[in-house]
Amino acid sequence: MSLEEVKEWLYGCTRCGTCKEVLNISVPSCPAGERFKLESYFPSGKLFIGRAVLEGALTLADDDTLERIYACTGCRSCEQQCGVYHHEHIFESVQAIRTEAVTQGFLNPAYMVMVDGLRRDDNVFGKPKAERGAWAEGLELKDATREKVDVLYHAGCMLSFERELWEVPRSVVAVLKAAGVAVGVMGREESCCGGRAYEIGYLGEFTKYAQHSMETFNALGVNRVVTSCSDGYSTFKALYPKVEGKMNFEVLHMVEYLDQLIKEGRIKFGKQLSKKVTYHDPCHLGRHVSPGVYEPPRDILKSIPGVELVEMERIRENSWCCGAGGGVKEACPELALWTAGERISEAIATGADTLVTACPWCERNFKDAVEESGAKLDILDIAELAAQAV
Numbered sequence: 001m002s003l004e005e006v007k008e009w010l011y012g013c014t015r016c017g018t019c020k021e022v023l024n025i026s027v028p029s030c031p032a033g034e035r036f037k038l039e040s041y042f043p044s045g046k047l048f049i050g051r052a053v054l055e056g057a058l059t060l061a062d063d064d065t066l067e068r069i070y071a072c073t074g075c076r077s078c079e080q081q082c083g084v085y086h087h088e089h090i091f092e093s094v095q096a097i098r099t100e101a102v103t104q105g106f107l108n109p110a111y112m113v114m115v116d117g118l119r120r121d122d123n124v125f126g127k128p129k130a131e132r133g134a135w136a137e138g139l140e141l142k143d144a145t146r147e148k149v150d151v152l153y154h155a156g157c158m159l160s161f162e163r164e165l166w167e168v169p170r171s172v173v174a175v176l177k178a179a180g181v182a183v184g185v186m187g188r189e190e191s192c193c194g195g196r197a198y199e200i201g202y203l204g205e206f207t208k209y210a211q212h213s214m215e216t217f218n219a220l221g222v223n224r225v226v227t228s229c230s231d232g233y234s235t236f237k238a239l240y241p242k243v244e245g246k247m248n249f250e251v252l253h254m255v256e257y258l259d260q261l262i263k264e265g266r267i268k269f270g271k272q273l274s275k276k277v278t279y280h281d282p283c284h285l286g287r288h289v290s291p292g293v294y295e296p297p298r299d300i301l302k303s304i305p306g307v308e309l310v311e312m313e314r315i316r317e318n319s320w321c322c323g324a325g326g327g328v329k330e331a332c333p334e335l336a337l338w339t340a341g342e343r344i345s346e347a348i349a350t351g352a353d354t355l356v357t358a359c360p361w362c363e364r365n366f367k368d369a370v371e372e373s374g375a376k377l378d379i380l381d382i383a384e385l386a387a388q389a390v
Helices: 030-035 043-055 063-070 077-081 087-103 108-122 157-161 165-179 196-197 203-220 230-242 255-261 296-305 333-348 362-372 382-389
Strands: 149-153 183-185 226-227 250-253 275-279 307-309 354-357 378-381
Touching: 030 230, 030 250, 030 333, 043 087, 063 087, 077 087, 077 157, 087 196, 087 226, 108 196, 108 203, 157 165, 157 362, 165 183, 165 226, 165 255, 165 275, 165 382, 183 226, 196 203, 203 230, 226 230, 226 255, 226 382, 230 250, 230 362, 250 255, 275 382, 296 307, 296 382, 333 354, 333 362, 354 362, 362 378
Parallel strands: 149 183, 149 226, 226 250, 275 307, 275 354, 354 378
Antiparallel strands: none
């Protein structure tokens, strides 16, 4: 969207301050604002930046202005807390400012690897497209580009190219096979969902990938697209419907599908685990979609023998962000790690030995934060835990 299109929302902010904390427990809700302690880093400040740019009082050529608009993880916690009528549109307004920066040619150098990688190899890491399906080698999966499958598993960029996280999609496959699901993948022909391009202001790239993905999934005749990537899930569910095109397929996050299979009796956990875990709600699996997916992952954890679930203070719709979203891990890595560190501390305070999540971007950033701090906490995707118990 353009700045002119979000004008009403920019001027709707009353600077009441409710976006700054989780009201019912009075703890911080905005990572950037809490880290830098300046109004211009809080959501209300960013909306005023948008107004100033629209009125010509600020220019996006200014590095300080760009720094502030990119210091936003897009977690949408501010929207959850906001008491003003436009509460659902705060991040859309921030995204519109970013789009304006791209349109005017004020590009963030930190994003060039992502954008060049998308244009060259259909992924945000700039890795060779031929390597995209390497995680699935030896698993004897159906090639959805050559034979019809009912269920298509979309790994996404992070799980496809981050070797340390390959155990996540491989665990998904193991669990689905145990349930008798004939799942297929696209391998090297899988493409980025385009969600990150949208969030950093590159609407042209996003629209291209949205239309390509919808056309491809429709042409393959798949009934379900299942993904472990919360970013990809919210992109499919919340952003694709805004683009011209049809979606003749159902989109499920892995936790939704796994929860269904467990409740249908198709998955039975036969191994006893001895773990005390706490669960992190990914922003893109919660506040980015409606309704947010909060209960399925908890139901899964409660169904695994020997797993004890203990909750953190900020959970479900009030969850604290992992710090990796909205392009922040690339543009503001220090903010990303600080935000993850805050969540790690909150998880350790529960007495849990394992922090479980359902998003590879969260898992990657938490692992980086644990490595930097030396904290004693295991980080796992929920599929990894499920595969251990099957």
